[in-house]
Amino acid sequence: MRLKGRDDIINKEVLRVFENLGLKKDEALVYLKILANDGISALELHSELGISLSKLYIILKNLEKRNLIEGYGRRKKVYVAVKPEMHILEMLKEKEKEIKRDMELMEYFLEKIKFKNRRAETPPVYIIRKDYIDRIKKEMRNAKAEILISLPNNLVRELLVNIERALKKNIVVSVVLYSEIGIDFILNFLKKTQGPITVKKRKTYGVDIVIIDRKKSFILSFEKNYAILIEDLELV
16 A cells, blocks of 8 residues: 655655654555545445555544544545644643653653662772661661670660661571670670570670671771761672
């Protein structure tokens, strides 16, 4: 099914525009033929375009619903385009708005992906200068499998209630203690708890650290005035 004549190239481009505006291929072809013929019947469209009458009547009905064409007559109904200058321009303007909305959406989406990728390239490492013990407690409450605590005894003492709660949830807890003031109180408390806990005494100084589920790590500064939170699996 081909359009004939010297205007083939223009007609093909017009068909492309109609399809971009939402018409199906055969709908665009029928609409173009009606535009080019001021009053044409379904039989004539069938003869010239080779589209079956059953399909043709469906197409004509759809074009009428979109107010692009009108049919006149009873015995021999003919179809004409309805104000094509107005309707086609309206369709083009609406398409322009749609393209603009799509561009804004894609710009937002691509920027979001770009930002996400930038975050993925930068390991998530944060410095917590205030209330880092409260943040450790919060992450301990969210733990799913295991917790490792290697801190000075005074800080471990602040976490005892959280350790007990974790053990009740059957979370594996490992605690490393300094052999210094406060160790006896901690040991006595932990002896009364039930659950999968391991306690070791630290013989030499090491890094003060809390690791949760092997996903998050808190490393305390030497002076204990801030903590570094690492949420990168490889770094942890």
